[in-house]
Amino acid sequence: MQPMRQWLRICLLTGLCGWFTQAGMAQKGAAKLGWQLGAQAWTFNKYTFSEALDKIDSCGLKYVEMFPGQQIGGGVEGTTDFHMDAATRKKVQQMVKKHHLKVVSYGVVVPENAEDWKTLFEFAKAMDLENIVSEPKESDIPMISKLCDEYKINVAIHDHPKPSHYWNPDILLAAIKGASPRIGACADIGHWTRSGLDPMECLKKLEGHVKEFHFKDLNVKGPDAHDVPWGTGENNVTAIMAEMKRQHFRGPVSVEYEYNWYGNVPEVKQSVEFFNREADKLAK
Numbered sequence: 001m002q003p004m005r006q007w008l009r010i011c012l013l014t015g016l017c018g019w020f021t022q023a024g025m026a027q028k029g030a031a032k033l034g035w036q037l038g039a040q041a042w043t044f045n046k047y048t049f050s051e052a053l054d055k056i057d058s059c060g061l062k063y064v065e066m067f068p069g070q071q072i073g074g075g076v077e078g079t080t081d082f083h084m085d086a087a088t089r090k091k092v093q094q095m096v097k098k099h100h101l102k103v104v105s106y107g108v109v110v111p112e113n114a115e116d117w118k119t120l121f122e123f124a125k126a127m128d129l130e131n132i133v134s135e136p137k138e139s140d141i142p143m144i145s146k147l148c149d150e151y152k153i154n155v156a157i158h159d160h161p162k163p164s165h166y167w168n169p170d171i172l173l174a175a176i177k178g179a180s181p182r183i184g185a186c187a188d189i190g191h192w193t194r195s196g197l198d199p200m201e202c203l204k205k206l207e208g209h210v211k212e213f214h215f216k217d218l219n220v221k222g223p224d225a226h227d228v229p230w231g232t233g234e235n236n237v238t239a240i241m242a243e244m245k246r247q248h249f250r251g252p253v254s255v256e257y258e259y260n261w262y263g264n265v266p267e268v269k270q271s272v273e274f275f276n277r278e279a280d281k282l283a284k
Contacts, residue, residue: 028280029276030279030283033245033250035244036104037275038252039052039065039254040065040214040254041064041066041070043255043264046261048072049072049073050072050073051074052070053096053101056099060273061272062100062102064102067106067107068109069081072088074095082119089126103127103129105130106123106124107131107132108134110134121150121151125153130251130252131154131155133212135157135164136157141179145182145183148180148182148183154183157172157176159185159188159195161223162196169202185206185210187214188213188214188256189215189216189235189240190218190235190258196221200236200243213252214254214256215230215237216230216257217230219234230274242282
């Protein structure tokens with residue numbers, strides 16, 4: 001019986017090693033380039049955070065950006081608000097860990113006052129976040145700059161389409177002039193296209209200031225566009241990825257798929273597969 005047990009043990013270990021190797025290979029190129037490919041939980045905002053984690057995991061992703069206000073679910077009361085108490089935060093962290101995921105950023109969030117900004121940074125520190133994604137008042141940037149340096153956490157300023165304040169990268173660059181280098185851009189390449197801007201030109205303007213991406217590809221240019229699987233739309237995603245590499249960007253790249261809300265998992269998977277193939281080519 002002993003040789004049989006040894007044989008079974010070898011088969012089991014070999015199979016497990018193969019599974020872990022396959023899982024690890026999924027983002028090999030992206031990881032080599034320093035790109036943390038994950039999902040903004042807003043992609044699955046019709047579900048609880050617990051259900052969103054299931055979907056993110058099923059898409060072969062490893063990183064998560066939380067957004068404020070999503071029901072937590074999974075037997076945990078409350079929402080993903082940055083004011084959550086320590087006990088709730090611990091339950092959320094355990095929920096994320098169970099899926100072998102990591103929360104790297106939180107937003108889009110705009111605290112109302114200095115006290116709330118401090119609470120937000122305390123939350124980000126407790127959650128071991130890299131980035132806070134926000135669209136802050138310009139008058140708050142000096143205060144936020146100090147918090148960034150104190151907590152060693154980035155604030156990535158997001159661009160919603162015009163007429164939102166930061167729709168144009170020129171506005172962002174003027175607003176952060178003289179601020180901490182930890183304040184930069186959350187480059188939403190889809191919203192630039194909706195605003196009539198060229199994502200590639202926007203990205204070049206922001207060189208050295210991009211902290212994170214909200215990644216999208218759109219069916220058409222203009223305000224009425226909707227998301228499509230990456231590589232099938234108007235955003236020239238392959239060229240944008242090459243520019244990311246040229247700029248030595250390192251950080252979160254979040255899928256934010258805002259279409260087909262109740263059936264978008266196959267489209268997200270298709271986008272992830274495209275991104276990983278292109279990243280593998282760029283990493284060679």
